Amino acid sequence: MKIIIGVIVGFVVLAIGGLAIAGFVFRDHMTFLASAPRATEVRVETVAARELIESVPAPGEIEPNTKVDISATVVAEIVALPFREGDLVKKGDVVVRLDDRELTARLLGAQASLESTKANLESVRASRARTQAQLLEQQARHKGVLTTLEFAEKNLQRKRELHDSGDIPLAELETAQERVREVLAQIDASNMLIAAAESSLQAADAQILQAEAAVRQGEAEIRLAEEALRNTIIASPIDGKVTKLNAEVGERVVTGTMNNPGTVIMTIADLSRMKMIARVAEADVAKLQTGQKARVTIETYRDTVFHGVVDRIALQRTTANDGTGFFETEIMLRLDGREIRSGHVANVEIEIATHTGIVVPSQAVVERAVEDLPIEVVENNPHVDRNKKTIRVAYRVVDGKAVATPVRVGPSDLTHTLVLGGLDAGDVIVTGPYKVLDKIRHDERVVDLTTLPRKPASGAAAGGSTGGSAS
Incomplete structure (x- = not known):
C-alpha cells in the first residue's frame, strides 16, 4: 500500500514539474511574438500586360444638339399656349398665339x-x-x-x-x-x-x-x-420637346435682341440628339481631333457610360472666371434610344491613343525622396535620375516584405498608368489602401488583407452570429 501511494505522489510531482516547465516556455514564446513587428495590411495585385487607352479628361454640361428659344417679334398679349412643358411638338405646330386685334x-x-x-x-x-x-x-x-x-x-x-x-x-x-x-x-x-x-x-x-x-x-x-x-402665330421650327415655358396666357410679351432671357417665351429642344460641351484644358487641346471616341459619365446616370465622338473643337480660346483658359469641345452622344435631360453636369474621357504593356493602378506608383531610399535600391538603377530629388516607385511584395522598386511611367487614364520599365508581368505589387501607400517604407513587412479572417461586425449580440465583414 505504501508503495502504491509513493508511486502516485511521484507522478503528481512529475506532472506539476512538467506544467511549470511548459508555462515558462509558453511565456517566453508569447514575449517573442509581442516584441516582433506587426505586418502591415495591404491590398496587392499581380502585374499583367494589358491595353491602356490614353485619354484627355474634361468637365462640361449636356445640351441638345438642336435647341431654339421661341421669342416674339411683336408686342402683344398671349391668347393661347397649346403646348405645356414636357409636351412633344412637330415642326410647324403652332406653339404660341398672340392677340392680333x-x-x-x-x-x-x-x-x-x-x-x-x-x-x-x-x-x-x-x-x-x-x-x-x-x-x-x-x-x-x-x-x-x-x-x-x-x-x-x-x-x-x-x-x-x-x-x-x-x-x-x-x-x-x-x-x-x-x-x-x-x-x-x-x-x-x-x-x-x-x-x-x-x-x-x-x-x-x-x-x-x-x-x-x-x-x-x-x-x-x-x-x-x-x-x-x-407673327402673332408662332410655329415650332423643329421637331422636339418643350423643355422650358416662361410665360402664361394673358401675359404681354416684349420683343428683344439675341433672345434675352426676359423675352424668351419657351424653349424647344430635340432631345433625341444630345451633345456634351466639354471644357478641354489649354494644355490638352492639341491632342484632340474630330472623330475621336469619347466616354461620357453623368452623375445622374451613375451606372451608364455614354459613348460619343468629338464633333467640333473651338478655334478660339475661352477664359474662365478664374483666368484659366480652355477650348470648348463638342462631343456628340450615342443615346441608343435613351432620353436624357438638358443641363446635366458631366465628365468625359476623350480617347487619344491606345497602348499595350504593363498597366498598374495609378495610386500604386508613388513619389519618394531619393535620399529616403536605401542605396541598393537607387544605385545603378536605369530608372533613377540622380539629378532629381524624387523618383517614382512601386512596392513589390517579395518574401512578405514591401520592396521599393523604381519605375519609369508612361501615359495614364483616370485610374491606371502604363509602366515602361521597372516591373515585369507576374510581379506582385502593393496597390492600397492609399493611406498605407503614403507611409509604407522599403523592406516593411506586409500581409495581403484579403487573406486575413473577416472581423466580426461591431455591436453583434453576445452568443449570436457575426455580422458583415469590415470594409
Missing part, C-alpha cells in the same frame, strides 16, 4: 392710307396731263403767232419800199409798223404762257415723284403690318 386695325389703317395716297397720285398725274395738254396747245399757238410775225414783217418791208417810192402815204406805213408791234407783243405773251406751263409741268413731275414715294412707303407699311400680323 391691334395689329389687324393697324393693317386696315395702312391699307386705307395707301388707297388715299394712290388716289392723290392719280390726281397729280391727271393734273400733269392737263398741264401737258395746255403746254402743247400754247406751243401750237405760238407757232401761229410766229408765222403771223413773219407775214407782218414782210408786209412792213413792202410798205417801206412803196413809201420810199412815193406810191403809198405814210399812214399805211405806220399801220404796217403797228401790226408788227402787236404781233411781237403776242409772242412775248405766248412765251410767258409757255414758261408758266413748263414750270407747272415741272411742279407736277415733282408732285408725282412725291406721290409715288408715298405709295411705296404705304405699300411697305402694309407689308410690315402683314408680317407683324403673321
Whole structure:
C-alpha cells in the first residue's frame, strides 16, 4: 500500500514539474511574438500586360444638339399656349398665339392710307396731263403767232419800199409798223404762257415723284403690318420637346435682341440628339481631333457610360472666371434610344491613343525622396535620375516584405498608368489602401488583407452570429 501511494505522489510531482516547465516556455514564446513587428495590411495585385487607352479628361454640361428659344417679334398679349412643358411638338405646330386685334386695325389703317395716297397720285398725274395738254396747245399757238410775225414783217418791208417810192402815204406805213408791234407783243405773251406751263409741268413731275414715294412707303407699311400680323402665330421650327415655358396666357410679351432671357417665351429642344460641351484644358487641346471616341459619365446616370465622338473643337480660346483658359469641345452622344435631360453636369474621357504593356493602378506608383531610399535600391538603377530629388516607385511584395522598386511611367487614364520599365508581368505589387501607400517604407513587412479572417461586425449580440465583414 505504501508503495502504491509513493508511486502516485511521484507522478503528481512529475506532472506539476512538467506544467511549470511548459508555462515558462509558453511565456517566453508569447514575449517573442509581442516584441516582433506587426505586418502591415495591404491590398496587392499581380502585374499583367494589358491595353491602356490614353485619354484627355474634361468637365462640361449636356445640351441638345438642336435647341431654339421661341421669342416674339411683336408686342402683344398671349391668347393661347397649346403646348405645356414636357409636351412633344412637330415642326410647324403652332406653339404660341398672340392677340392680333391691334395689329389687324393697324393693317386696315395702312391699307386705307395707301388707297388715299394712290388716289392723290392719280390726281397729280391727271393734273400733269392737263398741264401737258395746255403746254402743247400754247406751243401750237405760238407757232401761229410766229408765222403771223413773219407775214407782218414782210408786209412792213413792202410798205417801206412803196413809201420810199412815193406810191403809198405814210399812214399805211405806220399801220404796217403797228401790226408788227402787236404781233411781237403776242409772242412775248405766248412765251410767258409757255414758261408758266413748263414750270407747272415741272411742279407736277415733282408732285408725282412725291406721290409715288408715298405709295411705296404705304405699300411697305402694309407689308410690315402683314408680317407683324403673321407673327402673332408662332410655329415650332423643329421637331422636339418643350423643355422650358416662361410665360402664361394673358401675359404681354416684349420683343428683344439675341433672345434675352426676359423675352424668351419657351424653349424647344430635340432631345433625341444630345451633345456634351466639354471644357478641354489649354494644355490638352492639341491632342484632340474630330472623330475621336469619347466616354461620357453623368452623375445622374451613375451606372451608364455614354459613348460619343468629338464633333467640333473651338478655334478660339475661352477664359474662365478664374483666368484659366480652355477650348470648348463638342462631343456628340450615342443615346441608343435613351432620353436624357438638358443641363446635366458631366465628365468625359476623350480617347487619344491606345497602348499595350504593363498597366498598374495609378495610386500604386508613388513619389519618394531619393535620399529616403536605401542605396541598393537607387544605385545603378536605369530608372533613377540622380539629378532629381524624387523618383517614382512601386512596392513589390517579395518574401512578405514591401520592396521599393523604381519605375519609369508612361501615359495614364483616370485610374491606371502604363509602366515602361521597372516591373515585369507576374510581379506582385502593393496597390492600397492609399493611406498605407503614403507611409509604407522599403523592406516593411506586409500581409495581403484579403487573406486575413473577416472581423466580426461591431455591436453583434453576445452568443449570436457575426455580422458583415469590415470594409
